[in-house]
Amino acid sequence: MSETLVDIESIRAQFPILQREVNGKPLIYFDNGATSQKPQSVINAINHYYEYENSNIHRGVHTLSQEATSAYEEVRKKVQKFINAEHDHEIIFTSGTTGGINLVASSFGENLIRKGDEILITAMEHHSNIVPWQMLCERKGAHLKVVPISKEGELDLEEYERLIGPKTELISLVHVSNSLGTINPIKKMIDIAHAQNIPVLIDGAQAIHHTPVDVQELDCDFYVFSAHKMYGPTGVGVLYGKEELLNDMAPYQGGGDMIKNVTFEKTIYNDLPHKFEAGTPNIAGGIGLGAAIDFINSIGYDFIIQHEAELSRFATSQLRDIKGLRFIGTAKERAGLVSFVLDGIHPYDTGVILDKLGLALRTGHHCTQPVMTFFEVPGTVRASFAVYNTKQEVARLVEGIDRVKRMF
Numbered sequence: 001m002s003e004t005l006v007d008i009e010s011i012r013a014q015f016p017i018l019q020r021e022v023n024g025k026p027l028i029y030f031d032n033g034a035t036s037q038k039p040q041s042v043i044n045a046i047n048h049y050y051e052y053e054n055s056n057i058h059r060g061v062h063t064l065s066q067e068a069t070s071a072y073e074e075v076r077k078k079v080q081k082f083i084n085a086e087h088d089h090e091i092i093f094t095s096g097t098t099g100g101i102n103l104v105a106s107s108f109g110e111n112l113i114r115k116g117d118e119i120l121i122t123a124m125e126h127h128s129n130i131v132p133w134q135m136l137c138e139r140k141g142a143h144l145k146v147v148p149i150s151k152e153g154e155l156d157l158e159e160y161e162r163l164i165g166p167k168t169e170l171i172s173l174v175h176v177s178n179s180l181g182t183i184n185p186i187k188k189m190i191d192i193a194h195a196q197n198i199p200v201l202i203d204g205a206q207a208i209h210h211t212p213v214d215v216q217e218l219d220c221d222f223y224v225f226s227a228h229k230m231y232g233p234t235g236v237g238v239l240y241g242k243e244e245l246l247n248d249m250a251p252y253q254g255g256g257d258m259i260k261n262v263t264f265e266k267t268i269y270n271d272l273p274h275k276f277e278a279g280t281p282n283i284a285g286g287i288g289l290g291a292a293i294d295f296i297n298s299i300g301y302d303f304i305i306q307h308e309a310e311l312s313r314f315a316t317s318q319l320r321d322i323k324g325l326r327f328i329g330t331a332k333e334r335a336g337l338v339s340f341v342l343d344g345i346h347p348y349d350t351g352v353i354l355d356k357l358g359l360a361l362r363t364g365h366h367c368t369q370p371v372m373t374f375f376e377v378p379g380t381v382r383a384s385f386a387v388y389n390t391k392q393e394v395a396r397l398v399e400g401i402d403r404v405k406r407m408f
C-alpha cells in the first residue's frame with residue numbers, strides 16, 4: 001500500500017471519534033467545514049488543564065494561576081509564530097471568527113465609518129461577515145457594497161476595483177468560501193485596497209486549516225479565524241490586527257482584565273492584547289488551540305494541501321458522472337470541499353438518507369443565503385474534507401448518493 005495510506009491510518013488513529021459507529025455504520029465525517037474533529041492531543045491538553053492547572057489567569061500569585069497563565073500566554077506566542085505576526089500582542093483571543101468580526105465592526109468600524117461611507121464585502125461571504133457590517137451601516141447611515149460572483153463562484157476582480165471608490169472606508173473578504181470552496185486571490189485584493197489606503201479584514205475561518213497564513217506577507221490589517229475548524233475546541237478563536245490599528249481602537253467590552261486602573265471617575269485601559277479581552281476567557285479552549293496548532297505542525301501543510309486536493313479531485317471526478325448532479329462552485333482555485341445539488345431531491349432529504357449510512361454531510365444554505373439565492377437553489381449538499389478523510393470514504397459517499405437517487 002502507498003505511504004499516504006500508512007500516514008492516514010496513523011493520523012486517523014489520533015481521532016477517537018472516528019472509531020464510533022453511526023446508525024450501525026462506521027462514521028464517515030465530511031462536515032469539517034462546520035467543525036473538524038479533535039485529535040487526542042487536543043482533548044488531553046484540555047483535560048490536563050482541568051485536572052492539574054485549573055485556575056483563573058493573570059491575577060493570581062499562586063502556583064496554579066501562574067501555571068495556567070503561562071500555558072495560556074504560551075499559546076499566544078504559538079499563534080503569533082503560526083501566522084507570522086510581528087508581535088504577540090497583535091494576537092487577540094476571541095470566541096471565534098464571528099466574535100473577531102464583531103469586535104472589529106464595533107471597535108474599529110464605530111470610529112471609522114460615517115454617514116454616506118461605504119463598506120465593501122463580497123457575494124460569497126458567510127453571514128458572520130455580512131450582518132455585523134450591515135448592522136454598522138444601519139447605525140451610521142453607511143452603505144454596504146457587494147462584489148459579485150460568476151457562475152463558477154469566482155469573484156469579479158474588475159468589478160472589485162470598480163466598486164472601490166472615494167467613499168470606501170473598509171473592505172472585508174473571505175479567504176476561502178465555506179459554501180463554494182473558492183480560494184480568493186486575497187493578496188492581490190489587499191494590494192489593490194491598500195493602493196487606496198483602505199484597510200482590509202480577512203475572514204480566514206475556512207482557510208487556516210487548509211493553507212499556511214503569513215499575515216505580514218499578506219499585509220492584511222485584520223485576520224480572523226476559529227479554533228474549532230482547525231482541530232481545536234469550540235468557543236475560542238483569534239483576531240490578528242496590526243499593532244497601530246489595535247492601539248487606536250476603543251475597547252470592545254468593559255470588565256476585568258482589560259483595565260489598568262478603575263475609579264468611579266475614570267478607567268485607564270490595559271495595553272494590548274488585554275484591552276480587548278475583558279473577563280475570564282476560555283482558558284481551556286486557548287490551551288486546546290495551542291495543541292491544535294501543534295497537531296497541524298506535526299503533519300505539515302505540504303501534506304494537508306496535497307491530501308485534501310487529492311480527495312477533492314477524486315470526489316469531483318466520481319460525482320461528475322452522476323446524472324442530475326450539479327456542482328455549486330467550480331472555481332479554478334478551490335479548497336477541499338465539494339458542494340452540489342441533485343435534480344428533484346431536496347438537500348435535506350439527501351442529508352437524512354446519507355446519515356442513515358453513517359455519512360455526516362452538511363446540507364442547507366451553510367450560512368451563505370445570498371450565495372444560494374444567486375445559484376437559485378434552496379441549499380446544497382456539502383462534503384468538506386479534513387486530513388483524516390480517505391478516498392475509500394469518498395467512494396462510500398458516491399455509493400450513498402447513488403442510493404439516494406434510487407430511492408427517489
Ligand code: PMP
Nearest residue numbers: 096097098126128178205206226
Ligand atoms: N466565516 C466562514 C467562512 C465560516 O465558514 C464560518 C463558520 N462556518 C464563520 C465565518 C463563522 O465561524 P464561527 O461560527 O466559528 O464564528
